[in-house]
Amino acid sequence: MESTIASHKIQFPLGAGISLQILADDPYPFFEEMHQGEPITWFEPLEMWYIARHADVRAILLDRQNFTTAFEHSTIFDTFGAQMLTSEGEVHTRYRTAMQFIFSAQHMSQHLEPRIRTAANQLIDAFQSRDSVELREAFASRLPVQTILAAFDMPLEDEPSMRLWYDSFERALQNFTWQDDVRDRARDHVGQFHAYVQAFLNRVRDGDADSRFLEPLVNGDARRLTGEEVIRNLSIIFFGGISTVEALILNSWWALLTHPELHALVKADLSLLPKVIDETMRWRSPVQTATRHVVRDIDFAGIRFREGDTIACLLGPPTGIRRSSPIRRFSIFTGRTSMPIWALPRDRISASDSAWQRCRPGSRWKRC
Numbered sequence: 091m092e093s094t095i096a097s098h099k100i101q102f103p104l105g106a107g108i109s110l111q112i113l114a115d116d117p118y119p120f121f122e123e124m125h126q127g128e129p130i131t132w133f134e135p136l137e138m139w140y141i142a143r144h145a146d147v148r149a150i151l152l153d154r155q156n157f158t159t160a161f162e163h164s165t166i167f168d169t170f171g172a173q174m175l176t177s178e179g180e181v182h183t184r185y186r187t188a189m190q191f192i193f194s195a196q197h198m199s200q201h202l203e204p205r206i207r208t209a210a211n212q213l214i215d216a217f218q219s220r221d222s223v224e225l226r227e228a229f230a231s232r233l234p235v236q237t238i239l240a241a242f243d244m245p246l247e248d249e250p251s252m253r254l255w256y257d258s259f260e261r262a263l264q265n266f267t268w269q270d271d272v273r274d275r276a277r278d279h280v281g282q283f284h285a286y287v288q289a290f291l292n293r294v295r296d297g298d299a300d301s302r303f304l305e306p307l308v309n310g311d312a313r314r315l316t317g318e319e320v321i322r323n324l325s326i327i328f329f330g331g332i333s334t335v336e337a338l339i340l341n342s343w344w345a346l347l348t349h350p351e352l353h354a355l356v357k358a359d360l361s362l363l364p365k366v367i368d369e370t371m372r373w374r375s376p377v378q379t380a381t382r383h384v385v386r387d388i389d390f391a392g393i394r395f396r397e398g399d400t401i402a403c404l405l406g407p408p409t410g411i412r413r414s415s416p417i418r419r420f421s422i423f424t425g426r427t428s429m430p431i432w433a434l435p436r437d438r439i440s441a442s443d444s445a446w447q448r449c450r451p452g453s454r455w456k457r458c
């Protein structure tokens with residue numbers, strides 16, 4: 091193993107020279123360098139492969155024989171157990187089939203959108219009269235949690251517990267160095283979250299609480315999942331929608347605040363906002379990587395991947411954009427598409443993601 095790591099250092103100097111701190115501060119120069127000179131690299135601090143070129147990313151994400159999400163020694167499996175994002179094949183299909191009705195575009199626009207609008211307005215009302223505000227704390231980190239609670243008709247007062255659990259899950263998902271205290275805390279919070287959801291499901295089943303989305307899961311048909319499966323899949327649905335949306339809100343603001351001319355245009359014409367969000371998805375992707383694990387030793391693009399290796403496929407720039415596009419420029423007027431969700435297999439994009447895509451103004455998919 092040590093000799094493999096030593097040879098990786100020689101073969102992949104870019105990955106060997108990069109630190110977690112550099113990635114946390116600004117990963118884009120590193121991603122660009124990778125794209126130009128070392129499109130597959132071994133990232134030493136996390137002991138995983140990083141893949142930068144679109145064709146390689148796509149090949150890996152579409153190759154279910156050799157690359158999988160169903161891997162028990164992953165941080166996501168360690169945290170959430172078996173659910174749709176850690177399963178493949180029939181199991182994955184069963185989980186998705188049972189859950190995807192929740193995110194029909196019609197449900198989202200008729201039932202959820204008015205609630206999101208109300209929640210957003212209430213959050214803004216609470217700080218509108220203040221001289222200054224920390225926007226992440228006061229808005230971006232709160233709206234996604236409130237949205238998830240609203241989507242399932244759960245009490246908004248539970249927002250602080252949900253946030254607390256979420257923060258420890260997020261740390262656990264990034265715990266590639268397997269620190270015990272991080273895992274223990276997440277396990278404890280998973281237990282609390284499961285108990286919370288179970289209690290709510292019991293109330294729905296007994297008619298003491300209404301939830302149009304959860305009701306079919308507790309009184310469902312033959313496709314229905316076991317109680318444990320329902321809760322594990324709800325975990326990934328609940329928490330999949332938090333940091334992604336928080337990051338998208340923050341990055342969209344960042345885009346506007348660092349482009350004052352565009353900001354002025356958008357203020358004068360709010361119908362440009364969806365384009366800003368779309369371009370932000372491309373420019374500063376809220377999800378940087380899709381992770382896969384190597385099923386068996388395999389040669390890929392002249393490099394030997396070993397069984398169990400972890401592969402991080404880059405989804406944001408430069409991977410997700412056309413070769414001719416200036417990577418760093420933010421522009422809503424070039425007609426580029428957003429983050430390459432389209433590079434993922436269709437059944438991997440969450441029902442919520444694809445419903446969102448369908449609803450995007452100007453989308454090349456059906457409008458809702």
Ligand code: HEM
Nearest residue numbers: 174175326327330331334338376377380381438439440442
């Ligand atoms: C800006 C918003 C979002 C972005 C950029 C995003 C991105 C992604 C990506 C790239 C994947 C594929 C991951 C992989 O295959 O490794 C994914 C899957 C998933 N997302 Fe999202 N997502 C967003 C919002 C949401 C929301 C709001 C929810 C839930 C309410 C959600 C729930 C899920 C779930 C459950 C999966 C797993 C689907 C499966 O494996 O079948 N996402 N998302």
